[in-house]
Amino acid sequence: MKKNETSRGTGVPPVNVSEGNHEAITIQKRRGAYLPHWMRDQATYAVTFRLFDSLPKPVLEGFIEERSEIVKIAERMKRELTKHERKRLHELHSEKIEKYLHAGHGECWLKNPEIAKLALNAFRHFDGTRYRLICTCIMPHHVHVIVSPFSGFELQDIVQSWKSFTSKEANKILGRAGQFWQPEYYDHLVRGENDLAHAIEYVWYNPEKAGLIGWKWRWRQERGHGQDARATL
Numbered sequence: 621m622k623k624n625e626t627s628r629g630t631g632v633p634p635v636n637v638s639e640g641n642h643e644a645i646t647i648q649k650r651r652g653a654y655l656p657h658w659m660r661d662q663a664t665y666a667v668t669f670r671l672f673d674s675l676p677k678p679v680l681e682g683f684i685e686e687r688s689e690i691v692k693i694a695e696r697m698k699r700e701l702t703k704h705e706r707k708r709l710h711e712l713h714s715e716k717i718e719k720y721l722h723a724g725h726g727e728c729w730l731k732n733p734e735i736a737k738l739a740l741n742a743f744r745h746f747d748g749t750r751y752r753l754i755c756t757c758i759m760p761h762h763v764h765v766i767v768s769p770f771s772g773f774e775l776q777d778i779v780q781s782w783k784s785f786t787s788k789e790a791n792k793i794l795g796r797a798g799q800f801w802q803p804e805y806y807d808h809l810v811r812g813e814n815d816l817a818h819a820i821e822y823v824w825y826n827p828e829k830a831g832l833i834g835w836k837w838r839w840r841q842e843r844g845h846g847q848d849a850r851a852t853l
Contacts, residue, residue, distance in 0.1 A: 775807060
């Protein structure tokens with residue numbers, strides 16, 4: 621699959637970092653648009669991307685600046701991030717990003733049931749062929765996806781495919797043209813079963829945290845066995 625460079629930036633929950641046997645597999649660091657990203661074969665990622673108008677520009681810039689400072693310290697010392705530093709990177713999401721996402725800034729096009737269904741179906745389309753889809757939730761102006769790419773398929777290509785298809789089709793529904801998603805996305809390398817359980821819980825209950833009671837645009841595998849816990853097609 622051809623590699624397309626897609627920027628990666630903001631928007632994943634504060635996930636507990638647990639070191640386990642998975643650390644024996646080599647982790648590769650790849651430079652994104654703003655920050656380095658940790659990639660690994662046979663890995664699971666918690667991915668978030670959002671509509672282009674979902675955050676005020678000063679909020680986004682402040683978030684990027686603070687995260688970059690943490691990384692620069694490690695780079696100056698020529699070492700990897702410590703467990704504490706990785707944890708702090710995730711905590712910044714709650715402090716700088718989450719409250720604005722839940723406030724519903726921008727057009728919130730994903731509240732449109734037709735567009736929400738479009739996105740959910742797009743994420744599920746290649747489940748079992750290009751990747752294993754574990755959990756997803758479509759919020760009014762951002763989406764969460766927990767996914768394990770199969771061998772031969774790169775995460776950035778999968779996300780680019782999702783964004784390209786859904787932006788074109790959503791714009792048709794809206795009768796508009798132009799930017800739909802922010803160019804960047806955020807990917808968190810899930811480390812161990814506890815980390816995965818925390819990530820799934822965060823994604824699944826994200827609507828309730830935002831006050832969206834009865835929100836149906838989410839799906840997950842039931843206990844990891846490939847059964848629908850909630851399929852809204």
